[in-house]
Amino acid sequence: MPTFIAIFILFMLPVWASKKLRSQQRRPPFQLEKQPSMAPAKKKASAGTTSNTTEQHEEANTRIEDITNEVVLRGDPVDDTENIEAHQTQSAELTETALKLKALEMKKMNIEAQLATKKRALDQANKLAEARRKLAEMEAEVDNLQRTYQEMPEGSAQ
DSSP states (O other), X not given: OHHHHHHHHHHHHHHHHHHHHHHHHOOOTTOOSOOOOSSOOOOOOSSSHHHHHHHHHHHHHHHHHHXXXXXXXXXXXXXXXXXXXXXXXXXXXXXXXXXHXXXXXXXXXXXXXXXXXXXXXHHHHHHHHHHHHHHHHHHHHHHHXXXXXXXXXXXXXX
């Protein structure tokens, strides 16, 4: 009798464990929206490149799986190694191109900022030159008036 119980438990243990795991993965039918997580929020990468790269890899892997599934459903023979290598190459090229694009965007933003700085400096230099020109005109006018005043006889009646 004890061997029967031991065999029964050994046989049913994986079934009970799998049912427990499946029940943990199911959502109740009344739960329509995602509940906030009680776990602490993860820190994001400072530049955001890590998450973008991960997302691109996931998208590429999803596309690879979709294409492979379509071919299998149609009944065409699938040469897994060639398809996987081709898709991995495409995925790597996509990632490389996305990184190059991101680098060019950053370079463009840097050059635009430098250009704006130079424009501001040029505008300030032009304003300073205009102010100096006006100052020189005003000084010449004041000197002229002062000379006229000094040349005028003191006792003259006007």
